[in-house]
Each structure stands twice: as C-alpha cells, then as structure tokens.
C-alpha cells in the first residue's frame with residue numbers, strides 16, 4: 119500500500135489519451151498492478167472508490183484523490199440534461215453537448231501585448247455598447263447560419279448546462295456527474311468560460327481588445343440592472359427575466375420574505391452581505407473559494423460552495439430569473455442561465471470579486487496549493503474553434519490572461535456592523551429558546567430560537583454548524599441566521615447579530631442529494647455582539663423562502679480548525 123500511496127503524490131499533468139469506457143470497466147478490478155502514470159493511476163482510483171463517497175471534505179482532512187479531469191466530449195449524452203421535481207428525474211428537452219472533434223490541444227496563454235480592460239456595464243459609452251451589441255448579434259446569427267459553430271450564442275450558453283446539468287460523467291467514473299458549482303473549482307471554471315467568450319466576441323467583431331462589461335452590483339451605483347440590458351430591441355435583451363426587476367428596481371443580494379422595499383435598507387443589506395462574504399465571514403481561502411472537489415467525488419451540495427458563490431453570486435441569479443417560469447429560467451436555473459446575455463456580465467463581476475478578494479489584507483493565505491485544485495482541468499473551444507484543455511493553475515493570475523478591470527469603488531470594505539455597547543442578557547434571552555434535543559431534526563417551517571452550548575466561553579474562534587441539511591434541489595431556498603438577537607427585524611441584516619444566510623439556486627440532483635453541513639464562522643460576530651463570558655448562545659433561524667422544503671439534522675458549535 120505504501121508504494122501505491124507514494125505514486126499518488128506524483129501528480130501527472132493532464133493525460134493526453136482517452137480511455138474508452140469499455141476499457142475502464144475491464145480494468146476496474148486490476149487495481150494494484152500499475153505504475154502510477156496518468157491513465158493507470160485513474161484506474162487504480164476506481165478500485166479505491168470507497169474513499170470518494172464524501173460530498174465535501176473538512177479542510178485539512180484530505181482524502182487521497184486526483185484532480186477533476188476535463189470531460190470526454192465523445193461521451194456527452196445529448197439527452198443527458200435533466201433536472202428533478204421532488205424525487206422525480208425530469209429529462210430536459212435540450213441537447214447541451216458541444217460539437218464533437220477529437221483534435222484537442224493543451225491551451226497556451228498567448229503573450230499579452232495590450233490588456234483588455236473590462237468596464238463597469240452601467241457606465242459604458244454608446245460606442246462601446248454598439249460594439250457589445252454587435253458581438254452578441256453576431257453570436258446569435260451563428261445559431262441560424264451555422265448551429266454547429268461552437269462560438270454561436272446557443273452553443274456558448276449550453277457550455278454552462280453541460281458542465282452543470284449532467285450530460286458529462288467524470289472520466290473514469292461512470293455515473294458520477296461532472297459539476298462545476300459548489301466547490302473550489304467554481305471561480306476557475308467560470309473565469310475560463312468568460313475568457314473564451316470574450317475572445318470570441320472580439321474575434322467576431324474584429325476587435326482583439328474588446329472586453330466584457332461587468333455588472334457592478336457590489337456598488338450602489340451599479341445595483342440596478344445595467345441599462346444596456348434593459349432594451350427590448352437589443353441583442354442583449356432576454357425575455358426570461360423577472361419583469362418586476364427592470365430598472366429602477368435594486369438588486370437584492372440577500373433574499374428576504376417579504377422582500378425589502380426600502381431602497382436604503384436594500385443597499386445596507388447588500389453592502390453587509392458583500393462585507394461578510396469578502397471579509398467578515400472569511401477565515402481561510404477555502405471559506406471564500408469553496409470546499410475541495412476531486413475526481414470521483416459525487417457533485418457537492420450547496421453548502422460546500424464558497425462564501426461568494428453562495429452569497430452575492432446566487433442572489434443575483436435568483437433575482438434576475440423569472441419566477442413565473444417553471445424553473446425560474448433563464449438566470450434562476452443553472453441549465454438556462456447562459457441564455458441570458460446578462461449572465462456573462464454578472465459573472466464578470468463575480469470574477470472581479472475574486473481579484474478584489476485576493477488583494478484584501480488578511481491573516482490567512484489566499485493560495486490553495488493542493489494539486490487537486492491546481493491541476494483540475496476543463497475543455498473549451500477558443501475563438502478560432504479549436505478545442506483546448508485548460509488548467510486551473512493557468513488562470514490564477516488574471517493579468518497573465520490579458521485582461522483587467524476598470525476600477526470601481528468597493529464601499530462594502532468598511533461595512534462591518536457597529537459593535538453592541540452592552541452584551542445581551544443571555545439568561546433572559548434563553549427563556550424564549552428551546553434546547554437542540556427538543557428541536558432537531560427540524561423541518562424549517564417556522565422561525566426557531568435555539569440555545570446552543572459553546573465549547574469555550576466568550577469570544578472564541580468557533581464555528582456554528584447546521585448539520586445534515588437536506589433540501590429539495592429543485593426549489594429556491596433561503597434562510598437567515600441571527601445570534602443573541604433581541605429584536606425581531608429579520609429584514610435588517612446590517613446589525614451585529616446577523617450571522618449569515620443560505621441561498622440555494624434550484625438545480626438538478628440525480629438522487630436525493632446527500633446531506634451537507636453549513637458552517638458559519640462566529641469569531642467576528644462574537645466581537646460585534648460584544649459577547650460576555652457566556653457558555654451558550656441563542657441562535658435564531660428564519661426561513662424566508664421554502665423553509666418547509668428544508669430539514670436540518672442538528673446544530674452545534676465547534677472550535678474552528680485552521681485550514
């Protein structure tokens with residue numbers, strides 16, 4: 119076993135040959151007799167399947183595994199896109215598979231001569247908008263003139279569906295879906311996706327400096343849908359959006375029910391959410407990026423995603439999609455999100471947030487050095503229609519990819535809530551709270567107050583864990599968590615007592631999704647609420663949307679394990 123283990127530590131580069139599925143089935147049992155090269159190593163892993171059942175790994179507790187490999191296009195299932203309704207699997211009437219070719223190369227980043235500068239969408243000039251519209255128009259024309267051109271609008275939209283809704287199995291793991299959400303590969307996959315999308319736009323309009331505008335939703339000036347997208351006669355228009363959310367409606371990065379209507383409160387909630395997911399809630403790179411995801415693992419559940427993915431990213435998707443459509447199309451469901459041109463500007467800001475986060479001073483490392491992260495790889499068509507393999511490692515420095523972001527202020531950096539002057543009287547507060555044993559497992563159909571014991575007293579470095587969350591994956595889910603809260607103001611998140619929330623964008627899951635744990639860091643909240651030397655806290659969980667579709671198995675506080 120020792121030699122087997124050591125061969126794993128030599129992580130090979132991406133294998134250049136495909137293994138036909140038939141061969142995989144044969145080699146499944148001949149585990150030990152191979153040498154550790156790319157292909158053989160994967161076959162060995164098959165024999166060790168038991169190790170890869172976990173949907174998420176606790177930071178620091180690393181299973182022996184290997185990086186997520188790019189999909190094998192020849193095995194893409196044209197009828198393989200599906201979603202779920204309750205416990206039923208519903209096959210979607212859409213073929214998300216890209217055109218097939220067996221000519222593929224490893225992508226090399228071209229030398230940067232003049233970087234593209236991605237502007238804030240709400241302040242682009244008429245001329246810039248005209249170029250943007252022309253590019254999207256040309257992509258849409260390809261849908262008609264050459265539907266098999268991978269640069270066409272629908273082909274580009276389907277990339278998202280293919281990497282999310284099940285047409286691809288992971289190479290070497292028949293029946294195990296490839297999923298690019300809810301884990302540490304989220305940012306990198308979408309960065310590469312936008313990179314090629316942007317180059318395709320530039321190619322189609324003959325302007326190699328053209329850069330994708332970003333939807334600046336983290337700044338109050340950009341919190342409306344950018345006007346460029348709100349023109350019914352523009353190629354940037356999409357009919358499948360929430361008609362109530364056209365300008366001047368403000369985006370809500372957090373979802374409350376009933377929705378907040380006061381614009382001042384909406385902005386305060388948005389800035390609070392940004393501060394928390396970028397700074398206040400983040401104690402490690404994993405907190406921000408998402409949990410590990412390696413070859414052979416089942417698709418991770420929502421709670422495994424990073425603070426940004428599960429926060430502002432999910433919020434904007436849900437806010438934009440049309441609630442009257444059965445799957446909240448387009449933006450509100452992953453299979454259809456790429457059909458709305460605003461998707462790419464939304465993700466440009468998600469990507470920008472990754473670059474901003476990297477530069478925020480912190481007392482933890484921003485880098486993930488695990489080779490399962492760095493060697494994870496994807497497959498895209500470039501602007502010349504070449505099929506290329508790209509690696510996470512090659513996108514970690516976006517300036518090497520030849521683009522940067524036009525500056526916009528980030529007022530949320532200073533948005534830590536004011537500290538309470540006087541700690542709460544926990545004895546008094548706990549009179550209205552229940553102990554966990556009387557409450558869990560809990561169906562979240564109403565607001566609950568629960569008294570949770572702390573492992574250490576006072577302001578320790580601790581994590582609140584909501585254990586074994588099970589939620590219907592087809593439903594939009596939103597709940598919020600407050601600590602030691604005396605006020606009943608569930609719509610005001612810019613308060614010391616607000617710990618965090620959970621948003622699930624509807625997606626598909628082949629079977630009942632395995633239960634996952636939601637971890638919320640308590641360290642900064644303890645300081646904000648000026649916690650006394652207490653040995654317990656009162657946690658309030660407020661269901662906003664579809665709480666009755668959520669079951670929470672248990673609740674506990676644990677010391678935070680440094681990642």
Ligand code: C2O
Pocket residue numbers: 278299308431435452455465
């Ligand atoms: Cu791939 Cu915003 O999702």
